[in-house]
Amino acid sequence: MAQSIFITSAEGHSGKSSVALGVLATLGHATPRVGVFRAIARSTIERDYVLEMLLAHDGVDLVYDDCIGVSYDDVRRDPEAALATIVERYKAVEAQCDAMVILGSDYTDVGSPAELAYNARIAANLGAPVLLVIGGRAAQGQPEQLGATKPRTPEEMGQIADLALAELAHGRAELVGVVANRADGDALGAIIAAISTSVHAARGASGEVPVWAIPEDRFLVSPSMRDVSRSVEGELIAGDPELLTREALKVVIAGMRGVNVLPRLVDGAVVVIPSDRSEVLLAVLMAHSSGTFPSISGIVLNGGFDIPEPVTRLLEGLSGGIPIITTGFDTYETAVRIMNTRGRLAADSQRRYDTALSLFENNVDTTELLSALGVARATVVTPLMFQYQLIERARSDRRRIVLPEGGDDRVLRAAATVLKRGIADLTILGEPIEVRARALELGIDIQQAEVLSPFDAPHVHKFADEYARLRAHKGVTFEKASDTVTDVSYFGTLMVHLGLADGMVSGAAHTTAHTIRPAFEIIKTKPGVSVVSSVFLMALADRVLVYGDCAVIPDPTSEQLADIAISSAATAQQFGIEPRVAMLSYSTGESGSGADVEKVRAATGFVRERAPQLLVEGPIQYDAATDAAVAAAKMPGSDVAGRATVFIFPDLNTGNNTYKAVQRSAGAVAIGPVLQGLNKPINDLSRGALVEDIVNTIAITAIQAQGETQA
Structure with a gap:
């Protein structure tokens, strides 16, 4: 039976969906197969966007239709039959998973004790302990940024807890914890204390359960432009x-002349303009750009x-990507x-x-x-669990990583994730006004990042002086160095060299050669290491292997x-992988000969x-290195054969093709390439890197930097 x-x-x-996302991520970091089940949906025909979002989470591999219990209509028609259906459908999903996150109903109208009581019955019949979510704001009213009710006081939160806990107890549901969500950030301690008092009074000798409080975040509760368009x-x-994901933090009704509208513009506003006021539209667009x-x-x-055709042509040139939406409603109805x-956590x-x-x-x-x-915590390590371990390791001792490619949207999105989740401190190279303006357009937050121009005069002077000193034997003068160091790869590498950053991640928009050539000239290799090489961390379904070299030599x-x-x-040791090294070849042990085999043997x-x-162990074939049965026949008694964790390929052709074959055919997550052998961490990205790849590489670079300091 799965833990549920x-x-x-x-x-x-109440923001239950964001709590569910956090619980799902927590379970996914500890156990391999996590499932999601929506006990009661608004409809079994229309898609439930919350369930879709949770099913899309890494580590969840279930079919949407299997994860729905019943609809509200089913419950109204026959509550007992609906409950039986919920149990039956849930058990079918539970059998496929190690842990389950079950979502209760969403309250189509004002919350009622009867609905909570029915949720308690469901939980009791599923044998699932309840995590109770209490909203920090009343269910009625508009979102805060558009004129909402005031946050609830600790006393009010305690009173709601009293009522909810009584209903859960009446339904014989087991309570595992309480989350006060969207709570007043200035009163978290008092809110926890008030709810804890209610829990103590309700449970008595049954024992205490943990109570947590999560503050409200205006970006989380604000509607996106996509939500606005739908409304x-x-x-x-x-x-x-893509910019429809940006949040609308305020509404500005532009029913006046443009000169009077402009002073009323605020960051994050959605501006409502009558479609026959072209002059106001153009004024707002020009102000924005x-x-x-x-x-x-x-x-x-x-x-x-x-909209007149000349104005339409102007929009194409002036919009700058900002979403412009038309609606047939009048100003009042639109507003x-x-x-x-309401915002959707999508x-x-x-x-x-x-x-x-x-x-x-x-x-x-x-x-x-x-x-x-x-x-x-499971003994197996899934890709999701490994990525979480990387993030946890990185943020346990935060390092500063420089990202030279501030003009790439993927890099900016990854930077926002890294900063929000506390993975590393960042310096982003690019013109500060341009980089920050683009981040605002994308609706992402990089305020905590340092944004530095590669043409910043004091830094250029300092870096040119150092680069000329390092390359004097190659005839590099200060004047020539001044031109060279404004290249973002050189600028970022010199930041690492001089201790202004702990590592660098680049390559989303540059070649591998462009990224690592400065490192060869400036950072250089570690003592006793003759070459810079690379590995991929191959996260398979239940373990992580190391493949090298697949990208450099x-x-x-x-x-x-x-x-x-x-x-x-x-590198394997650094990332918690016990190294058992297989030197790969087309023969095992003494069974073969030839120049290629002899190279591996030597x-x-x-x-x-x-x-x-x-x-x-080497030379050894891949099957003998990974399969215990083959190893027993070909290399009995070996400590590596059948149990290898580090695979060294004889050449780049073999390594690159093998990692890609395993990645595609086995569904492995290939993290890398991770460069090794340098005095300080510099890592290269694929030019097809996804945002997730960049986040992972930043975490890896931060961990390498931790190791350099400890060494």
């Missing part, structure tokens, strides 16, 4: 669809009037619909996703939660292969001489 948790609340709009039944006529006025989130043109729009908004996880991780003791649920010599093996073993000998403490 039932998440419910006493009313709607006004709008159509996007100009702008970048000027950089001297606040950056707005979008424009809604109301009234349904046709009311926008004011009543998977397509990386900022909200990161914010929700960060708030949960920073305010809920996840170790305590896992302990309360009786979830023990085309045809290494025996001595270089030995270097690669020793460096790869050290390399194995060099490794044993230079690092006698390492467990190493």
